[in-house]
Amino acid sequence: MSARWPRGSGVLVALLLLGGCAGQGNGEAKNAENAAVEFSRSVDSLTSVACGLLAPQTLKGLEDAQGACAGSLRDELKSAGGPAESVEVYGKDAIVRLSSDTIFLARFPRGWRVTAAGCTRQQAGRPYDCKVKAA
Amino acid sequence: MKAWLRENSLTLVFSLILLAALVGQALTGDSSYNESALDAGLPTLTLGQYIASSQFAVDVAENWQSEYLQFLLYILLTVWLLQKGSPESKPLDKAGRESDKEQKVGGHADADSPTWAKVGGWRTSVYSRSLGLVMGLVFLGSWTAQLVAGRSAYNAEQLQDLQDPLGWGGYLHAPDFWNRTFQNWQSEFLAVGSMVVFSIYLRERGSPESKPVGSAHTSTGVEG
Numbered sequence: 001m002s003a004r005w006p007r008g009s010g011v012l013v014a015l016l017l018l019g020g021c022a023g024q025g026n027g028e029a030k031n032a033e034n035a036a037v038e039f040s041r042s043v044d045s046l047t048s049v050a051c052g053l054l055a056p057q058t059l060k061g062l063e064d065a066q067g068a069c070a071g072s073l074r075d076e077l078k079s080a081g082g083p084a085e086s087v088e089v090y091g092k093d094a095i096v097r098l099s100s101d102t103i104f105l106a107r108f109p110r111g112w113r114v115t116a117a118g119c120t121r122q123q124a125g126r127p128y129d130c131k132v133k134a135a
Numbered sequence: 136m137k138a139w140l141r142e143n144s145l146t147l148v149f150s151l152i153l154l155a156a157l158v159g160q161a162l163t164g165d166s167s168y169n170e171s172a173l174d175a176g177l178p179t180l181t182l183g184q185y186i187a188s189s190q191f192a193v194d195v196a197e198n199w200q201s202e203y204l205q206f207l208l209y210i211l212l213t214v215w216l217l218q219k220g221s222p223e224s225k226p227l228d229k230a231g232r233e234s235d236k237e238q239k240v241g242g243h244a245d246a247d248s249p250t251w252a253k254v255g256g257w258r259t260s261v262y263s264r265s266l267g268l269v270m271g272l273v274f275l276g277s278w279t280a281q282l283v284a285g286r287s288a289y290n291a292e293q294l295q296d297l298q299d300p301l302g303w304g305g306y307l308h309a310p311d312f313w314n315r316t317f318q319n320w321q322s323e324f325l326a327v328g329s330m331v332v333f334s335i336y337l338r339e340r341g342s343p344e345s346k347p348v349g350s351a352h353t354s355t356g357v358e359g
Contacts, residue, residue, distance in 0.1 A: 055176065055177075056176055057175070057176025057177075058176075060176075088290070088294075088300050090189070090287050090288075090290040090291040090293075090294060090300060091188055091189055091190070091287060091288070091291040092177075092178050092180070092291070093290075093291045093294035093295055094294065095294055095299070095300065104294055104297055106177050106178055106295075107178060108178045109178070115177070115295075116297050119297065121299070125298075126298070127296055127297040127298050128297045128298070128299075130297055133297065134175070134176055
């Protein structure tokens with residue numbers, strides 16, 4: 001059979017490997033961690049800041065179910081989640097595990113926003129049970 | 136210039152349609168990703184971001200690894216395995232690596248043979264297997280790219296579904312990795328097997344992939 005593969009394929013494979021790692025840098029992990037910690041600290045005292053850090057669909061889900069964000073967020077997440085213990089970022093999605101909460105985030109044009117908070121792990125292979133999440 | 140274009144037209148055309156197909160895949164893949172993201176209220180990706188994403192990388196790599204595996208297997212298996220009547224097979228009495236004389240290596244090399252075919256020793260040994268070696272390395276590289284990008288893309292979906300991401304061991308055991316792998320492998324094996332069998336009985340006048348139109352169905356290893 002005739003050769004049908006392009007020259008320079010090795011270079012393209014290397015680029016694909018880089019693509020697979022895209023968005024997993026330390027910078028984005030730090031940004032996601034900062035957003036999660038700021039959100040968690042703001043729930044008690046600066047609830048408007050915490051509400052501003054919610055992803056649009058999550059804010060809508062909370063307000064549709066519980067009413068205005070400020071009061072309902074404080075009711076759902078009664079205490080701050082503590083310091084970050086681990087962060088994982090994949091593309092535009094991240095999970096930040098605080099000492100007493102797990103927070104999911106997504107990177108929007110204006111920065112990292114919380115898509116779910118107040119999350120506790122269920123059995124393996126099942127979604128976390130989250131007090132605040134998208135509708 | 137005209138002669139150069141004509142003499143390299145096969146490579147040029149395949150390079151161009153490869154690029155066109157990649158552009159089409161990028162445009163439609165980005166559009167498809169953004170449709171799902173908007174439905175879920177999640178951030179969308181620009182075309183540039185999509186091309187640099189693990190989602191695009193895994194979709195490309197899973198197809199590439201299977202193509203290179205297909206050619207690697209074809210190159211190696213046709214050294215020893217035969218198919219009576221197929222132009223894809225060697226003549227029935229030629230199975231194996233063949234003699235140095237038949238392969239024009241060492242003292243049997245022609246004046247214009249590649250240097251590494253003439254010199255003997257490890258260089259001739261490596262050069263005698265260089266096509267399979269390079270195809271095998273590109274296959275392994277593409278498959279590794281599929282693993283790396285696939286895990287990243289899968290874990291992004293896991294996080295969107297509020298589930299834990301998987302480590303390397305977990306993803307290597309996950310259905311996602313092996314399903315992407317096997318669904319590509321089966322189509323490649325089907326295509327090669329079909330080519331071997333169809334070319335026994337069917338002809339394409341002028342194509343080196345076919346026997347001459349008038350060749351008998353039983354003639355093996357004859358290319359038109």
